[in-house]
Amino acid sequence: MNQEMSEEEKIAYVFKVVVIGDSAVGKTQLLSRFAKNEFCLDSKSTIGVEFQTRTVSISSKLVKAQIWDTAGQERYRAVTSAYYRGALGAMLVYDVTKRQSFDHVARWVDELRAHADASIVIMLIGNKADLLDSRAVPAEDAVEFAETENLFFFETSALSGENVEPAFLKLLQEIYDVVSKKALDSSNLVKPNGGLLSGLKIEAAQSEVSEMKNLSTCSC
């Protein structure tokens, strides 16, 4: 007897992606635009860590993006290693109207290089591109930095939604290309319900969230 596969069973991969960057650049709003197509103008600073998921089709395979979000503020930085563990991709966000948030991007790249897997795919995002009159970072500066550091780059607006989908999909496609070239023994890959690939599972991720919540409590 043929049984229909559930959506969960059809998922070929779960990719963990982290969103990083200074406080108030729009990390949480970018994520909620991509995961739920929602935007909130008076969103509060994120406390601790959270993740949201969205399943998309990449190269004809169902891929669940598990996207983690945390505060940009220094005082929560004790979460660092647990936050980056198993991440295959990073969205490194700055605010095109805040020069300082772009000047800090190099530090965030250093942090990724120090704590994340060497093959992590990094997407540089200049967010709030809708604020045309208050731009403080020319796109050319970011293009140059991205080329030097080997990052992908998009300007987005979480408010209007412009480029949010293309940026996330490009990141997921690049991760897909990286992992399909890698040997199947990578511990960062998930084949739900058994199979050849094993590693981080959603349930495990939930417990890591609690682990990080404890960490962030300790660090205050």
Ligand SMILES: Nc1nc2c(ncn2[C@@H]2O[C@H](COP(=O)(O)OP(=O)(O)OP(=O)(O)O)[C@@H](O)[C@H]2O)c(=O)[nH]1
């Ligand atoms: N105009 C405009 N405002 C935005 C955009 N994205 C976010 N915002 C606003 O910027 C503020 C900060 O957004 P958040 O998403 O909370 O910023 P965050 O990077 O998550 O900040 P932390 O959690 O403190 O690290 C909020 O008032 C958002 O409404 C955008 O694309 N355009």
Ligand SMILES: [Mg+2]
């Ligand atoms: Mg936030």
